[in-house]
Amino acid sequence: MEIPFNITLLIILTVACGIASQVVAAYLKVPAIVFLLLFGILVGKDGLGLIHPNLLGSGLEVIVSLFVALILFEGGLNLELRELGKVSGSIRNLVTIGTLVTLIGGGMAAHWLGEFPWPIAFLYASLVVVTGPTVVGPLLKQVSVDRKIATLLEGEGVLIDPVGAILAVLVLNIVLNEGADPVGLFRDLVVRLGMGTIIGAAGGWILGFSLKRAKFLSEELANLVVLAALWGMFGLAEEVRSESGLMTTVVAGIVVGAAEIPELRLIRRFKEQLTMLGVSVLFILLAADLSLASVVALGWGSVLTVLSLMFLVRPLNVLICTWNSQLNWRQKMFVSWVAPRGIVSASVSSLFAILLTQKGINGGDSIKALVFLTIIMTVFSQGLTARFVAQMLGITSSSATGAVIVGSNPLSRLIGQIFKDRGESVVLIDTNEDGCKQAQTEGLQAYKSSALDTNVLEEAGLESVGTFLAMTKNGEVNLVLAQRAAEEFKPPRVLAVYPKSPQEKNNNNKDKVQQAFTTELNLKSWNQYLSDKEVKLGETVLKQLGFEFQKTHLKEMIKSGQFIPLLLERQGSLQVLSATENWQPGDRIIYLLHDPKPKLLKRLSGSQKTTLTIERHPAVEQVPIPSVALETDSEKIPAK
Structure with a gap:
């Protein structure tokens, strides 16, 4: 069956705009997401009208799911267990206690300042508990901070994404089913995380073992085997327990990265290139589908909501989670400042907006607009100032x-x-x-x-x-x-x-x-x-x-x-x-x-x-x- 020309043109323009954004960002030495958002809005329905993601229909959800799985696998693949061990306590606290602090603080801010109903306010908060390796990783490559701080931020970004995504789904179930049992939902969260961990650990070990034994595989074929195995594990986990696939990809990436596979460096390089393509495509598509009118309609209360998330909730979160750590106050301040939201927040909020609209519940477009406002404000403010803040605090690696x-x-x-x-x-x-x-x-x-x-x-x-x-x-x-x-x-x-x-x-x-x-x-x-x-x-x-x-x-x-x-x-x-x-x-x-x-x-x-x-x-x-x-x-x- 012949693919309609407009969809073909949509894919071509999306990839071209995404790569162009990466090139401009590399030349100016700023995080790529800044230009991905700008280019996406520029060519989207409220800009030049060149890209219309709705033409993809349900295919958009498939593209988002597969690319997010790839991004999180690459993040887990690059995590160094030796480095993680030095800040494991702080990472554990940020992924557990920190998630709860952001959920409560963000929900209260969205309700009191943004004037959202309590259920919608906490749904928004569940979407922004994540930070995301798609933003933090490139930002740290530009800033080059102390290795301990970089490991902490990278580890938090990778590990909190699946936790946040599953938490958001559970909160959505509460919104859709008012009589949902909170204890049962918490049990469901643990089960999904556990199932994802088991499948990811087993699949990652089998993949690593196979790559070490299959010496007949060429470099190119080994890269494709890893890609196929990654998406296979993701699909299996989703079939066994929905929403457990993201945790599977993270754990699989960590296990494969620790397996001492020959030429692991080449596999990482290939996955980094695919991840860059995935990030470019996703941000262009999601930003192009954003309604600027819905963002403007939020009013100043929503701006104050995001500011409170940045200057009150995040610092409180870091203070509590790193209380007994060996980090000094300068390092804690930098961690408090750098928490830009990324692709998981954008993709899940876009899917939630569609689901809420289909269920006849108001607030779906408003949540999506508020999440994108959070992404825009955190990425632009923190991404463009992180280098200056790191230098001012004296925690750059060059120092x-x-x-x-x-x-x-x-x-x-x-x-x-x-x-x-x-x-x-x-x-x-x-x-x-x-x-x-x-x-x-x-x-x-x-x-x-x-x-x-x-x-x-x-x-x-x-x-x-x-x-x-x-x-x-x-x-x-x-x-x-x-x-x-x-x-x-x-x-x-x-x-x-x-x-x-x-x-x-x-x-x-x-x-x-x-x-x-x-x-x-x-x-x-x-x-x-x-x-x-x-x-x-x-x-x-x-x-x-x-x-x-x-x-x-x-x-x-x-x-x-x-x-x-x-x-x-x-x-x-x-x-x-x-x-x-x-x-x-x-x-x-x-x-x-x-x-x-x-x-x-x-x-x-x-x-x-x-x-x-x-x-x-x-x-x-x-x-x-x-x-x-x-x-x-x-x-x-x-x-x-």
Whole structure:
């Protein structure tokens, strides 16, 4: 049967508008949902009238259900159980106690401020208890906050969606059947969540087991097998117990993600691409079907309802749920601010509006309009200000300090001492026992272990430090360690000492791992220089006047192989310099200069100690550096 042209055009325009929204959002570096809403309204029935979702009929519900299942599966797939364990108590409270707080607070606000009848008010509140990974995930990619906070918000967004969706269905049953038993409804909630969990856990384990054994599957076919299995589990759960499918997809995603499947990274990438397409299509369709007149008709009472949800209910929710957590007040404030509503609220409210209208109950369109008003206000206000709020509160990942350094050699210990003298935490990791003992002798914390052991990296505090630096004597090993650290822990700055042109083989990772110091570094030679005390340690400030000359001179010294810049201080933050760093006026650069004279003087004088001094070099202004102790096998050399 031939598909009507208008439906074909509807799908084409929907996908085109959705992808265009994603492109514009990526270019402007703002959450994509902002432009998805704008574009959807623009091409919808109250805009240009190009897209009419009602043409899809019952097919709209099918599209929404399948894409929401895919979105939640992808969210569960990306959850890190190790990270979740650190904030599990807060997530549990937000999904349970927090849901109740938002339900009661939102219902009271909608009744008293929005003047909705109690049943409709609580139905609205049940629809907005969710936050949603479709908004929170992209927002956190733009903002890059502390890893603990990101895990908390992502975990809440993924796990609360199925709970909120089932709760909304139960509240809808109360509205449609006034004599419904509350105890029975609560029992039904538990049964649906439990059934979804059992089917999701069993299906996810079978899928993970099959993918590990079926080595004959190509990458492309494995991706499609996962997609088919996901929708199969969702459909089975819906047949066994309606509305349990969303919980099934979340649990299945978590189980598959923890199954250590080969090439899991490729499966995640494929699901992320499908999720982006799903989010784009759903928001365009749902926003296009929104009546602006119904939103305007709500009046100022509904605006006050949303504001109370944002500034009263959410902060109270977070305060109660994180009372005994280890989060500080800045982190709690950010969690209180970031709670944008997403696709689950929009899709379920759209379906409820249709059901209420069919049952002859007034308020369906008003609820949909109020939910979309909530989405618009929370997404625009929180999505566009989250970066500023995170920076103001000082919880961005780029503000993290300290370092985890792999390899205990003279140069790595020198860098560790400089970090330590500034009061920042430093941990060294090495498989060589002598190197670890030397580091401990110099007052540095060291672990004798392989840096491939994630438990050791976790114990070293990699999830909360600002820098990971791999500088063993094997450059290829350094690159592998750095890539793994970037994928597993996502520290703000990941650097490694590796061969000059690994990009030819590692194009996919060059943005994650930076080459440390310079491309000219010979680690073995500089470690020998340090051991023989043939170096001078100094620092210079690049000034606006003569900046280009200074920079050019320093670059020429680097090429000579007798000078290496180690660290960069910019706006009070100390960082390990990368080979591609774009130097700026005002930067303070700490460097090492090869100078064999100290060793010669020591031999002539018979002295047992040599002091590193800072001498002036052409076009290099030198200023005092922090007190650093360089310790060799026989003596300690202070740099004044």
